[in-house]
Amino acid sequence: MQLSERNLIQYIREKAGSSSPGLVKGIGDDCSVFGKTESTSWLISTDMLVDGVHFQKERHPAKLLGRKSIAVNLSDIAAMGGIPRYALVSMSLTEGLSPEWLYEWLDGVLEILSEYDCSLVGGDTVKGKELNISVTVIGEQNPSGCLYRNGAGAGDIVYISAPLGYSAIGLEILKKFDLKSIDKKWEPFIQAHLDPLPQIHLGQIICESGHATAMQDISDGLATDLGHICKESGVGAVVYENLLPQDLLLDEACAGFGLQKNDCLLSGGEDYQLVFSVKSGCEKKLEEYVLQSGNFSIVPIGKVVEDLGVFLVEEGGKHQEITFHGYEHLI
Amino acid sequence: MQLSERNLIQYIREKAGSSSPGLVKGIGDDCSVFGKTESTSWLISTDMLVDGVHFQKERHPAKLLGRKSIAVNLSDIAAMGGIPRYALVSMSLTEGLSPEWLYEWLDGVLEILSEYDCSLVGGDTVKGKELNISVTVIGEQNPSGCLYRNGAGAGDIVYISAPLGYSAIGLEILKKFDLKSIDKKWEPFIQAHLDPLPQIHLGQIICESGHATAMQDISDGLATDLGHICKESGVGAVVYENLLPQDLLLDEACAGFGLQKNDCLLSGGEDYQLVFSVKSGCEKKLEEYVLQSGNFSIVPIGKVVEDLGVFLVEEGGKHQEITFHGYEHLI
Numbered sequence: 077m078q079l080s081e082r083n084l085i086q087y088i089r090e091k092a093g094s095s096s097p098g099l100v101k102g103i104g105d106d107c108s109v110f111g112k113t114e115s116t117s118w119l120i121s122t123d124m125l126v127d128g129v130h131f132q133k134e135r136h137p138a139k140l141l142g143r144k145s146i147a148v149n150l151s152d153i154a155a156m157g158g159i160p161r162y163a164l165v166s167m168s169l170t171e172g173l174s175p176e177w178l179y180e181w182l183d184g185v186l187e188i189l190s191e192y193d194c195s196l197v198g199g200d201t202v203k204g205k206e207l208n209i210s211v212t213v214i215g216e217q218n219p220s221g222c223l224y225r226n227g228a229g230a231g232d233i234v235y236i237s238a239p240l241g242y243s244a245i246g247l248e249i250l251k252k253f254d255l256k257s258i259d260k261k262w263e264p265f266i267q268a269h270l271d272p273l274p275q276i277h278l279g280q281i282i283c284e285s286g287h288a289t290a291m292q293d294i295s296d297g298l299a300t301d302l303g304h305i306c307k308e309s310g311v312g313a314v315v316y317e318n319l320l321p322q323d324l325l326l327d328e329a330c331a332g333f334g335l336q337k338n339d340c341l342l343s344g345g346e347d348y349q350l351v352f353s354v355k356s357g358c359e360k361k362l363e364e365y366v367l368q369s370g371n372f373s374i375v376p377i378g379k380v381v382e383d384l385g386v387f388l389v390e391e392g393g394k395h396q397e398i399t400f401h402g403y404e405h406l407i
Numbered sequence: 408m409q410l411s412e413r414n415l416i417q418y419i420r421e422k423a424g425s426s427s428p429g430l431v432k433g434i435g436d437d438c439s440v441f442g443k444t445e446s447t448s449w450l451i452s453t454d455m456l457v458d459g460v461h462f463q464k465e466r467h468p469a470k471l472l473g474r475k476s477i478a479v480n481l482s483d484i485a486a487m488g489g490i491p492r493y494a495l496v497s498m499s500l501t502e503g504l505s506p507e508w509l510y511e512w513l514d515g516v517l518e519i520l521s522e523y524d525c526s527l528v529g530g531d532t533v534k535g536k537e538l539n540i541s542v543t544v545i546g547e548q549n550p551s552g553c554l555y556r557n558g559a560g561a562g563d564i565v566y567i568s569a570p571l572g573y574s575a576i577g578l579e580i581l582k583k584f585d586l587k588s589i590d591k592k593w594e595p596f597i598q599a600h601l602d603p604l605p606q607i608h609l610g611q612i613i614c615e616s617g618h619a620t621a622m623q624d625i626s627d628g629l630a631t632d633l634g635h636i637c638k639e640s641g642v643g644a645v646v647y648e649n650l651l652p653q654d655l656l657l658d659e660a661c662a663g664f665g666l667q668k669n670d671c672l673l674s675g676g677e678d679y680q681l682v683f684s685v686k687s688g689c690e691k692k693l694e695e696y697v698l699q700s701g702n703f704s705i706v707p708i709g710k711v712v713e714d715l716g717v718f719l720v721e722e723g724g725k726h727q728e729i730t731f732h733g734y735e736h737l738i
Contacts, residue, residue, distance in 0.1 A: 081532050084509070088527070091517055096526035098492065108528035110493055110545070113444060120528070122543055124497040126535040161429065162441055166455040166541050178415070186422055195427035196419070197439035197451070200541075201412050204457040210497050210531075210541035212453060214441070 082400070104308065105225050106155035106292055109217065117217040121152035127207035135250055138177045140270045142184020148295065149213040150192055150274035151348040155293035156222045157283025158215035160194040160276060165211050168204030192276055220284045223352070228290040228309035232353035232380040235362075237278055238321040238373040240298060241337075242268030244344025245329050252333070265329060272348045281369045282352055287362040291352035297343040299401040302351050303386050306399075309353075312385045315342070315378035315398070342388065343401050353380050413731070435639060436556050437486035437623055440548065448548040452483035458538035466581055469508045471601045473515025479626065480544040481523055481605035482679040486624035487553045488614025489546035491525040491607060496542050499535030523607055551615045554683070559621035559640035563684035563711040566693075568609055569652040569704040571629060572668075573599035575675025576660045583664070596660060603679045612700045613683055618693040622683035628674040630732040633682050634717050637730075640684075643716045646673070646709035646729070673719065674732050684711050 085103065094102040100109035100117055107119035125148070127133045131141055146163060153160045165185060169178070189196055194213070246269030249262050258266060275293070282288045290309055294301045298315070306313050320341050330337045354362050359376060366372050378389075386399040416434065425433040431440035431448055438450035456479070458464045462472055477494060484491045496516060500509070520527055525544070577600030580593050589597060606624070613619045621640055625632045629646070637644050651672050661668045685693050690707060697703050709720075717730040 084532055087510075088513060088530075091513060092527040096493070096528070099526060099528060102526065102528045103530075108493070108495070110528065111442065111449060118442060118449065120493075120495065120543075120545070122495045122497055122529060122531055122541075124499060124531045124533045124539075124541060126499050126533055126539075128536070129534050162427070162439070162451075164439070164451065164453045164543060166453055168455060168457050168537075168539055179418075182419060182422060195430060195433065196423040197427070197430060197433045197441065198453060199419075199434075200453055200455045201415055202455045202457055203460050204537055204539065205459070206499075206535055206537040206539070208455075208457075208499055208535065208537070208539045208541075210453075210455060210539075212451075212495060212543045214451070 101224065106152040107158065107215070109222060117222070119153055119156055119158045119215040119217060119222070120212065121149060122210065122212040123149050123152070125209045133207055135255060136270060138180035139184035142181040143188040143271050145209045145211055146185055146188045147272050147274045147348065149211045150194070150276055151293040151295065153213055153215035154274045154276045154279035155291055155350060156224070157218040157220070157279045157291065158222065159218060159280065160192045160213060160215045162195050162197045162214040163189055163211060164198040165196060165209070166200040166202070168202050168206065168208040170204060170207050173207065218280055218283045220286065223283050223288055223291040225290055225292050225305045225308035228305050228311055228353040228380045230311055230380055230382045231356045232289050233356060233359055233376050234302065234313055234315065234351065234353055234378040234380060235374050235376050236294070236298065236351050237275055237349040238375050239323055239326065240294065240321060240347050240349060241326055241340030241344040243272060243346040244340050245326065245333070245335060246270070248333055248335060262329065264325065268347065272346060274348055275350050277370060278366070278372050279350060281366055281372070282350065285362050285365040287354050287358035287365070289353045289355055291350055294347045294349045294351055295345060297345050297401070298351060299342045299386055299398040303400045305351065305353065306384065306386055312381045312383045312387070313378055314381055314387050314389055317388060317390045319375070319377045321375050342398055432555065437483040438489065438546070440553060448553070450484055450487055450489045450546040450548060450553070451543065452480060453541065453543040454480050454483070456540045464538055466586060467601060469511035470515035473512040474519040474602050476540045476542055477516055477519045478603050478605045478679065480542045481525070481607055482624040482626065484544055484546035485605045485607045485610035486622055486681060487546070487555070488549040488551065488610045488622065489553065490549060490611065491523045491544060491546045493526050493528045493545040494520055494542060495529040496527060496540070497531040497533070499533050499537065499539040501535060501538050504538065549611055549614045551617065554614050554619055554622040556621055556623050556636045556639035559636050559642055559684040559711045561642055561711055561713045562687045563620050564687060564690055564707050565633065565644055565646065565682065565684055565709040565711060566705050566707050567625070567629065567682050568606055568680040569706050570654055570657065571625065571652060571678050571680060572657055572671030572675040574603060574677040575671050576657065576664070576666060577601070579664050579666060593660065595656065599678065603677060605679055606681050608701060609697070609703050610681060612697055612703070613681065616693050616696040618685050618689035618696070620684045620686055622681055625678045625680045625682055626676060628676050628732070629682060630673045630717055630729040634731045636682065636684065637715065637717055643712045643714045643718070644709055645712055645718050645720055648719060648721045650706070650708045652706050673729055
């Protein structure tokens with residue numbers, strides 16, 4: 077029998093319960109939230125990355141892998157609008173792993189942590205047959221509060237931060253070519269895959285704007301991650317194909333490597349962009365607030381509806397259900 | 408080149424630094440401590456367990472392995488005198504792992520968490536070639552404060568909680584016999600190995616007594632873990648062989664299975680007992696405080712000295728250095 081990660085987490089969530097003294101949010105969001113005081117709460121999230129599953133050590137430069145190991149976790153803090161503070165890093169190290177590789181990897185870990193004013197405060201190193209990296213990050217709640225997955229309401233506008241699909245395309249290119257021989261023009265895709273940037277600053281700005289109702293990071297693809305917001309909020313969403321980001325470089329890459337554009341945009345994993353819902357009527361104010369805060373690209377792509385599920389409305393008008401049509405983890 | 412875990416952690420600790428806003432204690436103790444307020448601080452610790460290295464799935468009943476996965480982490484909270492609150496559990500699951508095994512394992516996880524009023528608040532499940540369990544626990548500081556590794560001073564008395572060596576003996580027995588065929592009289596050793604209990608309550612009591620100066624849990628063996636206290640405190644310690652706990656069942660097991668008693672007591676790992684130092688002159692008060700709080704067995708086994716290193720004084724009077732003569736993790 078194969079269990080999907082989603083079913084297993086649902087089972088664990090029911091068994092674990094969600095109420096506990098001092099616990100603001102348990103299983104079921106990007107981070108758990110605990111320790112509420114008058115001035116703050118703490119956010120915590122953890123991710124496990126396995127060689128051959130989540131990354132390919134042989135084609136991922138050590139330093140960039142160090143950066144990505146942290147980035148995917150910081151992205152969960154970004155998804156709540158939080159402020160990263162501390163990280164713990166555990167590793168199962170395989171025989172023959174060189175100290176030089178380890179030092180470079182650690183350089184990457186410490187470099188990205190320092191870029192986000194975050195400190196390495198603990199971890200564990202063990203021996204194993206498989207390189208396994210487990211990172212836990214702790215953040216502080218934004219003074220404006222947290223953005224959860226469960227706040228979306230029918231009528232809200234669905235936004236994403238762009239670009240989408242770059243990491244999935246980067247992965248396809250890396251499967252075909254040696255890193256050193258890849259045409260420079262594909263660099264944005266390669267970088268999106270090997271060295272993604274968590275949207276910490278943008279997440280905070282969206283949270284502080286006061287206009288967003290729910291948010292989550294896009295790690296498993298838009299269709300899946302928007303599906304999580306819908307599931308937690310008890311609503312559905314409609315995405316309009318003609319509103320998806322226009323991107324000539326992405327079009328060129330899709331044509332060149334035989335990829336379907338919609339697959340990349342809707343199901344491509346690991347972009348670590350944000351998907352969020354905004355109260356209807358507040359779009360202008362939200363966009364102005366974000367644009368005056370920095371050079372960010374946010375795009376309205378659809379709306380929240382009462383009927384459950386996530387649907388794509390194609391340019392010809394055809395509706396297609398795409399709920400959880402992203403990366404599905406099978407166990 | 409082989410790196411020892413101790414050297415690697417030292418390297419990481421130097422690179423990571425120890426100062427950060429709001430960070431009370433970084434790398435180098437049983438837990439990191441952060442988020443100090445007037446009333447509390449938060450403790451956090453993480454451990455990674457790998458099948459075939461830290462446990463043998465084939466001979467460890469799933470539910471007991473679930474309990475132990477959490478216990479080894481709670482033990483780090485115990486070592487600071489803290490109060491467990493939340494846990495995050497990540498797992499890399501191998502193909503063919505049955506859902507039934509997973510459910511039993513999870514039963515064990517939730518059972519022990521509930522025994523210590525601790526809630527499961529997050530985690531990650533991934534696919535891998537090796538069963539890997541990574542647990543992070545969060546605790547609250549004892550209202551009396553934290554006990555760190557670095558508070559021991561020359562003249563302090565070294566105590567342990569007993570029994571020691573049981574887990575190492577249990578492991579030896581389990582290597583020789585099928586679990587079901589083991590003589591009932593060895594049950595305490597088997598239980599110590601398969602289902603160790605973190606000394607949460609005792610750790611809190613020692614902390615609250617106000618007489619202890621440093622504490623750590625005994626996971627890698629007394630010689631190694633007392634070595635950590637000494638290193639962090641800039642002192643040494645002397646352990647007297649004739650003060651080590653007398654234990655007829657342990658003597659019988661050592662004789663029966665061809666084990667050296669001192670190896671079991673000084674180097675046997677995974678007992679999850681506590682080693683701590685007590686201000687000279689306060690031994691009676693400490694012992695009274697502990698005994699009136701519960702049925703605990705604590706034993707003075709030596710003293711803290713100025714000269715660095717951990718030494719065993721044998722019954723004949725011979726001194727032998729045993730610093731870090733416990734379980735040494737090689738990477």
